[in-house]
């Protein structure tokens with residue numbers, strides 16, 4: 239580290255001890271970081287190639303208003319996404335409000351009364367419980383007469399193939415596979431593993447629609463689930479593929495028929511993809527996708543750096559310090575509330591926006607314990623930006639993700655460590 243950099247860290251109240259400790263760990267991580275850069279290089283070229291082949295032009299960056307007929311930017315961007323994800327078609331819209339909305343849209347539009355939905359990878363993301371009707375909710379799949387079956391993962395994180403075979407029946411229409419562990423302790427699924435699962439399911443029932451919740455997984459690997467047989471991949475633009483620039487939005491990429499169904503539900507039967515003005519967001523969607531591979535790489539480096547720091551200090555980390563990565567989320571278990579709180583306060587103090595506020599645990603709607611959240615973001619709630627949160631309940635684990643640039647992710651982790659030292663949870 240050069241002297242100027244070393245010195246400016248003192249402006250952030252980061253001690254020499256923390257810097258020295260972190261520097262040693264960073265040196266050992268260089269070979270892994272080089273591999274992440276190689277993945278980013280490939281994915282960057284994949285995105286540029288798609289933009290070139292789809293003839294993205296300056297006119298695409300402008301928006302439309304009103305009905306949005308013949309919106310060149312929107313239609314071209316959807317072709318770009320289809321090329322990047324190696325699918326027949328894609329729906330990429332600011333009218334898709336978030337990841338949950340994109341997933342709900344894909345499900346509600348491709349399932350019909352009497353159909354059954356199967357999750358062969360255990361409990362889905364919290365917000366999907368209400369979409370499915372696991373927790374009673376207005377407008378859920380259950381209300382529309384769509385049933386749900388779930389097969390949990392085995393204790394070792396593997397697929398319970400026997401139980402999956404037994405769960406598939408004549409009603410099974412769609413299988414939902416969540417790539418990221420989200421806020422659970424199970425492992426995140428690699429694209430390869432997802433491919434094996436899809437092959438198994440298609441062998442039993444070839445016309446099953448296989449959908450992958452791709453949130454937090456985009457551009458982490460060289461391939462996407464749609465390269466290994468997924469009929470639909472679904473995600474949020476305020477996570478990886480928006481590259482930190484998209485201010486809103488979601489995507490569904492997949493088989494033409496699946497995407498068409500989603501479009502007719504998002505807008506209206508008869509209208510489908512033909513309407514939906516892009517307003518002023520197109521240039522941030524394009525530029526965000528352009529940046530997404532390197533932004534994801536930065537977040538990935540941050541996650542691995544955090545895992546190595548906190549594992550070395552004796553805390554349990556998931557994934558661990560050396561494991562392969564398939565998403566950008568890092569969990570660290572502190573075993574006491576003070577740890578979760580100090581970590582999140584450190585992350586907040588590293589933000590460019592709202593760095594001066596001190597997050598506190600609060601009773602968030604929908605949670606059964608208090609939750610603390612650190613999110614000093616340019617885009618509200620964006621979790622591709624440096625962010626962390628944790629429920630104030632045993633085992634007192636914090637979930638950390640994001641960082642639009644590697645230096646920022648690094649600063650966040652150093653600040654979290656300093657904050658833990660300052661409040662006496664960690665002794666260096």
Ligand SMILES: *Cc1c(COP(=O)(O)O)cnc(C)c1O
Nearest residue numbers: 336337338363418420451453474
């Ligand atoms: C974030 C996330 C969602 C939901 O996305 P929101 O934008 O928060 O609605 C769904 N599934 C997974 C795995 C996620 O990480």
